Amino acid sequence: MLALRRVSVAGSGARFMAARAALSSTAPSSAPSPKTVPALADIVPNRQDSFNSKQKEFRERLAQAQRAQETSASSSSPATPIFNTTRPVLPPEEEPGPPRLDSEGRPLQGLGSLSIGNKGSLAEASAKAPARKSGPISNLLYGTKEGRELDAQIEASFSQVLARGKYMHSILIHQVKPDKLAEYVALVGEWYPKMASIPENNVHLVGSWRTEVGDCDSFVHIWEYQRYEGYHKSINAVSSHPGYKDFEAQLRTLITSKTVSLMQEFSFWPTTPPRQLGGLFELRSYTLHPGNLLEWETHWRRGLKARREVMEGVGAWFVQVGELNTVYHLWQFADLEERKIRREQSWSIEGWSDTVHKTVPLIQSMKSRILVPMPWSPVA
Numbered sequence: 001m002l003a004l005r006r007v008s009v010a011g012s013g014a015r016f017m018a019a020r021a022a023l024s025s026t027a028p029s030s031a032p033s034p035k036t037v038p039a040l041a042d043i044v045p046n047r048q049d050s051f052n053s054k055q056k057e058f059r060e061r062l063a064q065a066q067r068a069q070e071t072s073a074s075s076s077s078p079a080t081p082i083f084n085t086t087r088p089v090l091p092p093e094e095e096p097g098p099p100r101l102d103s104e105g106r107p108l109q110g111l112g113s114l115s116i117g118n119k120g121s122l123a124e125a126s127a128k129a130p131a132r133k134s135g136p137i138s139n140l141l142y143g144t145k146e147g148r149e150l151d152a153q154i155e156a157s158f159s160q161v162l163a164r165g166k167y168m169h170s171i172l173i174h175q176v177k178p179d180k181l182a183e184y185v186a187l188v189g190e191w192y193p194k195m196a197s198i199p200e201n202n203v204h205l206v207g208s209w210r211t212e213v214g215d216c217d218s219f220v221h222i223w224e225y226q227r228y229e230g231y232h233k234s235i236n237a238v239s240s241h242p243g244y245k246d247f248e249a250q251l252r253t254l255i256t257s258k259t260v261s262l263m264q265e266f267s268f269w270p271t272t273p274p275r276q277l278g279g280l281f282e283l284r285s286y287t288l289h290p291g292n293l294l295e296w297e298t299h300w301r302r303g304l305k306a307r308r309e310v311m312e313g314v315g316a317w318f319v320q321v322g323e324l325n326t327v328y329h330l331w332q333f334a335d336l337e338e339r340k341i342r343r344e345q346s347w348s349i350e351g352w353s354d355t356v357h358k359t360v361p362l363i364q365s366m367k368s369r370i371l372v373p374m375p376w377s378p379v380a
Contacts, residue, residue: 037181038210038372043280043335051334054277055312062273168228169206169271169317171328172221173259180254181217185374187254191247192221193376195238202226203234206271206315207379209281214369220283222315222330224271231262261322268301271315274378279334281314281371286327292362293318296327303355310345314379325364332379336370 176184188208196205206222225231238244265271288296300316307313314330333339346352373380 037185038374039212042372043278045335045337047278048334048338051277051279051338054275058275058277166227167265167271168225168231168320169263169265170223170225170231171261171263171317172223173215174219174221174251174255175215175257176217176219176255178217184219184251184254187247187250188219188221189374189376191243195241198237198241201234201237202230203238205376205378207377208374209283209371209377210374211369212280212372214367218369219374220369220371228262259322261319261326263317263319263322263328266297266300266316266318268297269304269313269316271317272313272379276380277312277332278380279332279338280336281373282331282333282339283369283371284329284331285367285369286329287323287364287366288325288327288362289364290325293325293327296359296362299355299358302351303359306349306352306355307346309349311342 174184174188192205192208195201196203202225204224206224208219208221211218211220225234286296297318304313304316312332314332316327316329319326319328331339333342
């Protein structure tokens, strides 16, 4: 359960609210009652100008916060940032040291990462790809130069793919009984914000949404934790709360199924801080053929640069426990018509068609859900 990005661990509840206010000043003055069940019909059409204005303001404030943090970090007596928009500096005992080597001088493989050694940038890896004479036999034995360069790039990304374990996320999906929607919203709308606001729980709520197109009457919640250790501590703290057993007992009467997966975000696409832009969301899920995650990341790292020019991303995650080989991308739009326009505009951006061409063969199946945010959702 966790994701305001990124409140200082030492921060108080007041600092947390100040951070939300700083980056979410575009939030409506009066939020709807938590007992209201949001619907797609609540989204006012033709509000692209308002959405774009809030988006621009949010990005400017985010850039300001990042500059302030960089200035603070370079100061001799840095102040604790109210809202950390980048990865926090690790304590000395957690700073990565020289890679551990085996008896033959090779980097050791470790749990949670494919390699803990620093293999350098993708460009360096490509440059290090050995030059070989071209020819039918050489290509058969060693592959083409282009293929070897891609292999080198993918190998270089090994340490990047899973070496971002400071934060982990969970995605929780509830399938709710159709005649219990209002009761579910009232119950969860009170419990989830309460659990996220208790500092001892050490968990942040990224957002809560209701599915309007796709698996209807399902609700999606994304939480953020401090590594797996933080996840264990958080669920232990929450389950020890006096009201937890009553909450769980009542929740079981309202839902037909519950699905949980544990995920990590891609390093090139950090999860957004809290914001209130309005509109709707699209959650796209991709089930990849086993063994293709690194290649997927390599291509999407480039493709996202093209997409960001026309679309507002919320976050991207890959599942490590649960529905394996699954990737989630979450986007935000003013409305469905704006979604159509933005997606069409992507094809005119250099690099996007190449990303699609190279990633489609990696996919087993894919799904799209249209979501509307819940009244208590920090990202809405």
